[in-house]
Amino acid sequence: MSTIRATLYNEFVHERKHESVRNVYPDGIHQAIAAFLRQQPDIEVQTATLDQPEHGLTDEVLAKTDVLLWWGHMAHDDVQDAIVERVHLRVLEGMGLIVLHSGHYSKIFKRLMGTNCGLVWREANEKERLWVANPNHPIADGIDRFFEIPQTEMYGEYFDIPTPDELIFISWFEGGNVFRSGCTWRRGRGRIFYFRPGHETLPIYYQPEVQRVIINGVRWAAQLSNTTVTGITNTPNVIEPLEPITR
Amino acid sequence: MSTIRATLYNEFVHERKHESVRNVYPDGIHQAIAAFLRQQPDIEVQTATLDQPEHGLTDEVLAKTDVLLWWGHMAHDDVQDAIVERVHLRVLEGMGLIVLHSGHYSKIFKRLMGTNCGLVWREANEKERLWVANPNHPIADGIDRFFEIPQTEMYGEYFDIPTPDELIFISWFEGGNVFRSGCTWRRGRGRIFYFRPGHETLPIYYQPEVQRVIINGVRWAAQLSNTTVTGITNTPNVIEPLEPITR
Amino acid sequence: MSTIRATLYNEFVHERKHESVRNVYPDGIHQAIAAFLRQQPDIEVQTATLDQPEHGLTDEVLAKTDVLLWWGHMAHDDVQDAIVERVHLRVLEGMGLIVLHSGHYSKIFKRLMGTNCGLVWREANEKERLWVANPNHPIADGIDRFFEIPQTEMYGEYFDIPTPDELIFISWFEGGNVFRSGCTWRRGRGRIFYFRPGHETLPIYYQPEVQRVIINGVRWAAQLSNTTVTGITNTPNVIEPLEPITR
Amino acid sequence: MSTIRATLYNEFVHERKHESVRNVYPDGIHQAIAAFLRQQPDIEVQTATLDQPEHGLTDEVLAKTDVLLWWGHMAHDDVQDAIVERVHLRVLEGMGLIVLHSGHYSKIFKRLMGTNCGLVWREANEKERLWVANPNHPIADGIDRFFEIPQTEMYGEYFDIPTPDELIFISWFEGGNVFRSGCTWRRGRGRIFYFRPGHETLPIYYQPEVQRVIINGVRWAAQLSNTTVTGITNTPNVIEPLEPITR
Numbered sequence: 010m011s012t013i014r015a016t017l018y019n020e021f022v023h024e025r026k027h028e029s030v031r032n033v034y035p036d037g038i039h040q041a042i043a044a045f046l047r048q049q050p051d052i053e054v055q056t057a058t059l060d061q062p063e064h065g066l067t068d069e070v071l072a073k074t075d076v077l078l079w080w081g082h083m084a085h086d087d088v089q090d091a092i093v094e095r096v097h098l099r100v101l102e103g104m105g106l107i108v109l110h111s112g113h114y115s116k117i118f119k120r121l122m123g124t125n126c127g128l129v130w131r132e133a134n135e136k137e138r139l140w141v142a143n144p145n146h147p148i149a150d151g152i153d154r155f156f157e158i159p160q161t162e163m164y165g166e167y168f169d170i171p172t173p174d175e176l177i178f179i180s181w182f183e184g185g186n187v188f189r190s191g192c193t194w195r196r197g198r199g200r201i202f203y204f205r206p207g208h209e210t211l212p213i214y215y216q217p218e219v220q221r222v223i224i225n226g227v228r229w230a231a232q233l234s235n236t237t238v239t240g241i242t243n244t245p246n247v248i249e250p251l252e253p254i255t256r
Numbered sequence: 257m258s259t260i261r262a263t264l265y266n267e268f269v270h271e272r273k274h275e276s277v278r279n280v281y282p283d284g285i286h287q288a289i290a291a292f293l294r295q296q297p298d299i300e301v302q303t304a305t306l307d308q309p310e311h312g313l314t315d316e317v318l319a320k321t322d323v324l325l326w327w328g329h330m331a332h333d334d335v336q337d338a339i340v341e342r343v344h345l346r347v348l349e350g351m352g353l354i355v356l357h358s359g360h361y362s363k364i365f366k367r368l369m370g371t372n373c374g375l376v377w378r379e380a381n382e383k384e385r386l387w388v389a390n391p392n393h394p395i396a397d398g399i400d401r402f403f404e405i406p407q408t409e410m411y412g413e414y415f416d417i418p419t420p421d422e423l424i425f426i427s428w429f430e431g432g433n434v435f436r437s438g439c440t441w442r443r444g445r446g447r448i449f450y451f452r453p454g455h456e457t458l459p460i461y462y463q464p465e466v467q468r469v470i471i472n473g474v475r476w477a478a479q480l481s482n483t484t485v486t487g488i489t490n491t492p493n494v495i496e497p498l499e500p501i502t503r
Numbered sequence: 504m505s506t507i508r509a510t511l512y513n514e515f516v517h518e519r520k521h522e523s524v525r526n527v528y529p530d531g532i533h534q535a536i537a538a539f540l541r542q543q544p545d546i547e548v549q550t551a552t553l554d555q556p557e558h559g560l561t562d563e564v565l566a567k568t569d570v571l572l573w574w575g576h577m578a579h580d581d582v583q584d585a586i587v588e589r590v591h592l593r594v595l596e597g598m599g600l601i602v603l604h605s606g607h608y609s610k611i612f613k614r615l616m617g618t619n620c621g622l623v624w625r626e627a628n629e630k631e632r633l634w635v636a637n638p639n640h641p642i643a644d645g646i647d648r649f650f651e652i653p654q655t656e657m658y659g660e661y662f663d664i665p666t667p668d669e670l671i672f673i674s675w676f677e678g679g680n681v682f683r684s685g686c687t688w689r690r691g692r693g694r695i696f697y698f699r700p701g702h703e704t705l706p707i708y709y710q711p712e713v714q715r716v717i718i719n720g721v722r723w724a725a726q727l728s729n730t731t732v733t734g735i736t737n738t739p740n741v742i743e744p745l746e747p748i749t750r
Numbered sequence: 751m752s753t754i755r756a757t758l759y760n761e762f763v764h765e766r767k768h769e770s771v772r773n774v775y776p777d778g779i780h781q782a783i784a785a786f787l788r789q790q791p792d793i794e795v796q797t798a799t800l801d802q803p804e805h806g807l808t809d810e811v812l813a814k815t816d817v818l819l820w821w822g823h824m825a826h827d828d829v830q831d832a833i834v835e836r837v838h839l840r841v842l843e844g845m846g847l848i849v850l851h852s853g854h855y856s857k858i859f860k861r862l863m864g865t866n867c868g869l870v871w872r873e874a875n876e877k878e879r880l881w882v883a884n885p886n887h888p889i890a891d892g893i894d895r896f897f898e899i900p901q902t903e904m905y906g907e908y909f910d911i912p913t914p915d916e917l918i919f920i921s922w923f924e925g926g927n928v929f930r931s932g933c934t935w936r937r938g939r940g941r942i943f944y945f946r947p948g949h950e951t952l953p954i955y956y957q958p959e960v961q962r963v964i965i966n967g968v969r970w971a972a973q974l975s976n977t978t979v980t981g982i983t984n985t986p987n988v989i990e991p992l993e994p995i996t997r
Contacts, residue, residue: 101372101416103886121370124348124444129495138992140660140681145844145939147973154661165495166634166673167648169348169444172421174915179660179673179681183993185498187634187673187681196371197416198886232888248376248412251432251879252924350639385745387907387928392597392692394726401908413881413920414895421668426907426920426928430746434881434920434928445639479641498632499677595866595910617862617912618938619842623989659989663842663938666915679992691865691910742870742906745926 013052013231016074017043018066020081020088021058023209030209038080038207038214045220052227059084064092071095075231076105078223079112082209086116093117101197105230107223110207113164118203121196127169128188134160134211135183139190143177148191148202148225156218162208164188170203178222180205191222193229202226260299260478263321264290265313267328267335268305270456277456285327285454285461292467299474306331311339318342322478323352325470326359329456333363340364348444352477354470357454360411365450368443374416375435381407381458382430386437390424395438395449395472403465409455411435417450425469427452438469440476447477507546507725510568511537512560514575514582515552517703524703532574532701532708539714546721553578558586565589569725570599572717573606576703580610587611595691599724601717604701607658612697615690621663622682628654628705629677633684637671642685642696642719650712656702658682664697672716674699685716687723696720754793754972757815758784759807761822761829762799764950771950779821779948779955786961793968800825805833812836816972817846819964820853823950827857834858842938846971848964851948854905859944862937868910869929875901875952876924880931884918889932889943889966897959903949905929911944919963921946932963934970941971 019039023030034041043054057065059081071077077096081088093116100106100121108118113126137158141149165186171194178191190205204222207213214220266286270277281288290301304312306328318324324343328335340363347353347368355365360373384405388396412433418441425438437452451469454460461467513533517524528535537548551559553575565571571590575582587610594600594615602612607620631652635643659680665688672685684699698720700713707713760780764771775782784795798806800822812818818837822829834857841847841862849859854867878899882890906927912935919932931946945963948954955961 123368123370127493129493131495131497133497133501135497135501138679138681142660142662142683143936144661145936145941163495166636167638168636171418171441171443172670174419176666176670179683181675181679181681183497183499183501185632185675186495187675189636189673194418195884195886196418200886246374246376248378248410248433250378250380250382250430252430254380254382254431385926385928389907389909389930390689391908392689392694413883414885415883419917423913423917426930428922428926428928432879432922434879434922436883436920442637442639447639615864617864621987623987625989625991627991627995629991629995657989665912665935665937668913677991677993678995680989688912690912740868740870742872742904742927744872744874744876744924746924748874748876748925 011051013227014073014075015046015052015054015078015227016057016066016070016076017046017054017078018057018064018080020084021060022084023082027209033210033212034214038209041214042078042080042223046224046227049224052224059087064088066092066096068095071099071104074099074104076107076227078107078109078227079115079117080109080207081115082111085114088116090116093120097121100199100201103198105227106199106201107226107230108201108203110205113168113203121194121201122170124169124171128167129165129186131163131165131184131186133163133184135163137161137163137183137206138181139178139206140181141177142179143175146175146177147229148177148193148222150225151221152218158206158213158216158219160211161206161213162211164190164205178205200230200232202230258298260474261320261322262293262299262301262325262474263304263313263317263323264293264301264325265304265311265327267331268307269331270329274456280457280459281461285456288461289325289327289470293471293474296471299471306334311335313339313343315342318346318351321346321351323354323474325354325356325474326362326364327356327454328362329358332361335363337363340367344368347446347448350445352474353446353448354473354477355448355450357452360450368441368448369417371416371418375414376412376433378410378412378431378433380410380431382410384408384410384430384453385428386425386453387428388424389426390422393422393424394476395424395440395469397472398468399465405453405460405463405466407458408453408460409458411437411452425452447479449473449477505545507721508567508569509540509546509548509572509721510551510560510564510570511540511548511572512551512558512574514578515554516578517576521703527704527706528708532703535708536572536574536717540718540721543718546718553581558582560586560590562589565593565598568593568598570601570721572601572603572721573609573611574603574701575609576605579608582610584610587614591615594693594695597692599693599721600695601720601724602695602697604699607697615688615695616664618663618665622661623659623680625657625659625678625680627657627678629657631655631657631677631700632675633672633700634675635671636673637669640669640671641723642671642687642716644719645715646712652700652707652710652713654705655700655707656705658684658699672699694724694726696724752792754968755814755816756787756793756795756819756968757798757807757811757817758787758795758819759798759805759821761825762801763825764823768950774951774953775955779950782955783819783821783964787965787968790965793965800828805829807833807837809836812840812845815840815845817848817968819848819850819968820856820858821850821948822856823852826855829857831857834861838862841940841942844939846940846968847942848967848971849942849944850964851946854909854944862935862942863911865910865912869908870906870927872904872906872925874904874925876904878902878904878924878947879922880919880947881922882918883920884916887916887918888970889918889934889963891966892962893959899947899954899957899960901952902947902954903952905931905946919946941973943967943971
């Protein structure tokens with residue numbers, strides 16, 4: 010079992026501005042997520058935040074990252090375009106990416122999806138129930154038919170994303186909405202997992218089922234092949250004939 | 257039968273620079289394509305070129321465009337980012353987009369795919385045979401099991417695109433390669449069709465089967481629904497509860 | 504506009520056995536559905552029932568059917584296997600098929616899906632809200648973000664189907680479940696649409712939105728191409744070399 | 751690393767009838783495949799043949815099978831329907847299935863696909879080149895851009911299958927055809943991989959790249975989750991309300 014090198018990006022703005030957020034995540038959402046990932050024997054974690062040089066996502070860091078987790082909300086626009094391009098290229102090269110909750114509006118997610126990733130939403134601390142729609146998927150491992158989040162922000166359809174390669178969870182919300190809450194896509198050689206739960210004022214990342222899915226997601230997104238394939242960079246790629254051309 | 261308003265963008269650079277291209281497409285590739293589209297009773301065509309103000313793709317033009325066809329090759333980088341954003345938004349709103357041949361590397365296609373759209377290629381005037389992989393698709397209407405292009409530039413796998421929603425044609429090349437030559441995707445409310453054939457020095461757009469597929473593609477991409485759905489712009493979209501929330 | 508020839512199969516057993524069903528559908532569910540389809544200028548309708556010779560689905564009838572709609576519930580097992588095979592072959596040849604509600608357990612649907620098509624269910628006359636997950640799809644034409652059914656039987660995930668080619672509606676249920684209520688697949692040259700709503704004791708097929716979706720579905724499933732492709736029957740298909748083989 | 755229990759079914763008819771086949775596979779194709787699988791430390795192999803009681807696929811055998819490999823050609827019709835049903839149910843429950851070459855016409859593959867799985871074919875001992883169309887897939891692990899089979903039977907499009915969940919290999923044939931040669935689907939909780947290469951009179955299963963892909967496929971298809979999901983049997987599944995129903 011080789012070790013998975015996870016890097017956790019959190020914009021880390023809410024936690025500094027709002028006591029209500031600090032009360033739930035005193036060291037930042039990234040530390041709460043890093044804590045349960047670090048308990049896994051096969052996962053190493055480092056963190057990165059917006060205020061660090063290059064947002065903590067230097068070439069060196071990304072070169073040693075198997076899976077990047079992304080949490081952002083109010084400071085999406087403050088992420089530098091050059092860093093987004095760098096992360097984008099690394100995903101195409103094979104780095105896994107897990108986008109959490111409000112990361113649906115991050116530059117990197119929109120860049121990879123090609124859509125604007127809009128949705129409808131509501132803050133009413135309502136109940137959510139996530140149903141498994143793909144029971145043999147490794148990301149749903151350990152989850153029964155469904156699990157519940159007692160109080161959550163609602164995200165609802167229409168969710169403006171490309172058709173997912175795999176749809177793993179569909180959420181039911183007390184207030185009458187539904188949402189494709191767990192979706193995967195392949196882009197280049199990289200695996201992408203979007204997972205909806207998580208809100209800065211609610212203790213959702215302390216919930217065992219949510220932690221289990223994120224851990225599963227890290228393992229799934231890290232699954233690398235050793236194939237040698239070019240043609241995934243921007244350099245055109247001329248190839249000589251493999252068979253005689255008779256004209 | 258309502259009329260489909262097609263707009264045909266051609267960068268129109270090759271034709272002015274190279275006599276070899278002018279010999280094949282004396283008025284530009286756009287005029288060759290426009291000519292056969294105009295013979296269809298249900299299709300109106302206007303053209304746009306790189307050198308026009310706003311590349312001919314003004315808000316007014318796009319607002320009256322049901323399907324945009326895109327041909328570009330050597331001047332992809334000269335297309336202004338603001339125009340790309342404008343076209344992108346119109347696709348998400350429901351405008352169809354047909355990307356031809358070397359348009360795989362256009363800014364708008366890469367923007368919509370989220371990948372770099374690389375491939376391998378070769379100019380050897382070899383034979384291509386396009387096999388139908390989805391025989392009931394409207395875009396393959398009128399095409400038998402396959403059709404051939406006597407001399408073509410080769411594009412080969414790996415083609416770095418998201419998994420197509422529909423795979424319609426797979427090409428065989430004399431020199432030993434294969435390619436997913438006809439692919440569709442949905443992005444937002446827009447339909448996208450990538451069609452490989454076409455090269456500036458070869459009379460491919462005069463071939464009846466190629467014309468038939470492009471005409472089919474225009475009709476397919478123009479299929480609009482009248483649904484009223486918000487959430488495809490960048491404005492978040494708050495929704496009131498539809499059911500009582502008891503907590 | 505050519506006319507679409509729809510055939511509506513109803514097992515027509517409930518209506519004869521139970522007054523509660525007769526009260527809602529006095530002439531049978533098939534007559535209620537046929538009535539609104541017949542109001543469309545482009546749709547012709549004939550009906551077929553289990554008790555007819557060959558269940559009303561003779562070779563002659565199927566040869567003149569562009570789209571078959573299927574309603575069955577308690578008598579799935581009474582449908583003869585030979586008729587199922589006949590319908591199956593016609594779907595592969597290009598006939599559209601719309602499977603309604605409890606038809607998820609019909610022999611023909613399970614035959615086409617390759618899974619057992621199980622689900623969870625509950626009869627509690629609860630509210631259902633169908634959200635549009637694919638707003639530009641012709642089957643969602645005329646439907647806003649969602650529509651509601653005031654009282655319905657519940658069908659819930661996990662729904663044991665192959666990943667749909669297109670997911671059009673996701674249902675929210677008052678009792679806490681979700682369901683992929685509008686799904687499409689292609690099999691051979693045929694288009695298949697599964698649509699969940701409908702129950703024998705509730706007036707769901709009189710609801711305008713439900714009728715609209717079924718009408719849309721008939722038009723979508725009837726969309727034929729004229730391509731000539733063999734290889735979709737059980738006869739193996741030898742092909743001569745198209746290129747010289749040098750060994 | 752837990753051990754994967756593979757069972758290899760071979761109809762084992764060709765080898766007994768034709769010396770030309772015996773010359774290539776003296777102990778049967780199943781023994782050639784079993785031999786290289788057995789060299790893997792994580793794979794255990796048992797074999798099953800048509801002439802055994804219950805074709806060697808008893809309930810006991812299947813209960814202890816993580817992945818079933820299927821080779822058949824001339825005796826598809828001799829496989830008992832009851833055994834096909836048994837295998838089908840096990841796939842829906844989570845057993846992996848790898849269908850090789852002419853197994854495309856086996857009862858079990860057609861049962862799972864819902865189509866007739868037709869194709870065009872030719873025996874001319876021509877060259878095949880399999881291109882990787884999904885470079886990060888575990889099944890393509892260790893394969894470069896492509897690999898070649900010097901002499902092969904040709905299978906060509908149109909291949910009448912449902913759209914694969916994943917398309918991994920596309921074949922180029924010397925004689926002018928193409929084929930989707932490596933495809934995956936999920937059915938119920940089971941993973942299915944179809945892999946085209948292999949012919950009874952050619953030493954294809956001795957080729958390292960072919961062996962590598964089959965080994966990769968066994969590992970991929972064996973990936974089980976521990977989720978507890980019902981609803982994949984034919985028993986309907988009533989569920990109590992999870993939320994209050996107010997009507």
